[in-house]
Amino acid sequence: MKRFQDKVVIVTGGSSGIGKAAALRYLQEGAKVVVVARNQRILHEAVDDFIKAGSKKENILPIECDISDDDAPEKVINKTIDAFGKLDILVNNAGVVGKKGINDEESIELFDHIFKINVRGLVKLSQASLPFLKLTKGNIVNISSIASSVPGTTFLYYRMSKAAVDMFTKSFAGSVSVHGIRVNSVNPGMTATNIFTTMPSVDGKNLSEEEIVKSLDESANLLVPLKRMATPEEVSNVICFVSSDEASYITGSCYVVDGGYKVHETLPNTAIFEKTSTV
DSSP, X not given: OOXXXXXXXXXXXXXXXXXXXXXXXXXXXXXXXXXXXXXXXXXXXXXXXXXXXXXXXXXXXXXXXXXXXXXXXXHHHHHHHHHHSOOOEEEEOOOOOOOOOTTSOOOHHHHHHHHIIIIIIHHHHHHHHHHHHHHHTOEEEEEOOGGGXXXXXXXXXXXXXXXXXXXXXXXXXXXXGGGTOEEEEEEEOSBOOGGGTXXXXXXXXXXXXXXXXXXXXXXXXHHOTTSSOXXXXXXXXXXXXXXXXXXXXXXXXXXXXXXXXXXXXXXXXXXXXHHSOOO
């Protein structure tokens, strides 16, 4: 029997990158998956890809939604229950990075934007899911980052937001364990997704996608003991494990998936790292 046979899973940010890889893996292992994303075109392209990969259309519920909207949690939960009748797993993957540069004139509006999506939206959807997760003794997986515990001169607000996600994960896990609900996070390092393909360099110049990919590959070769970035599928493997019954005694944990990056424990002072930070 497949690990997620007849389970109902919500994946936010499920139309690309890690979220898309996780959604496909759940579908392949028997789940019904609610795919939440902001961009309608990319969302429907993802659904088409899932169907081409062998998933049944009736097992997929696409929801176009900005998770930072005040009514988003209720909308997502209600549509999920209307379509599938229950909820077993919530994967809070939606997130944004924001501009880099700790010394930039970063506005408080940028801070608000990042925290509204990465933290507030995640917390509200987690809270909204509780009545239904109690019924199934389900679980929540929050997608954080190794940036949550790695200080750096880039992406200050992003790092702060992911540190908040880690603390929420641990604290929320303690508060809902009485209901048999588990809460964990997965903290990727350098991962080959499109989130950085429009990244500006530290001097403010826009880099081409080809330049960014080259720089990322060089950075991974220098900074990651395994000498490469993770694939979205490798991260999704951990997401699916920690949300499965195989991890039934695991809660309040943050799973690092970084190819050994944090083994070094110190930030390298390299031109490549400063050019394109990836955590």
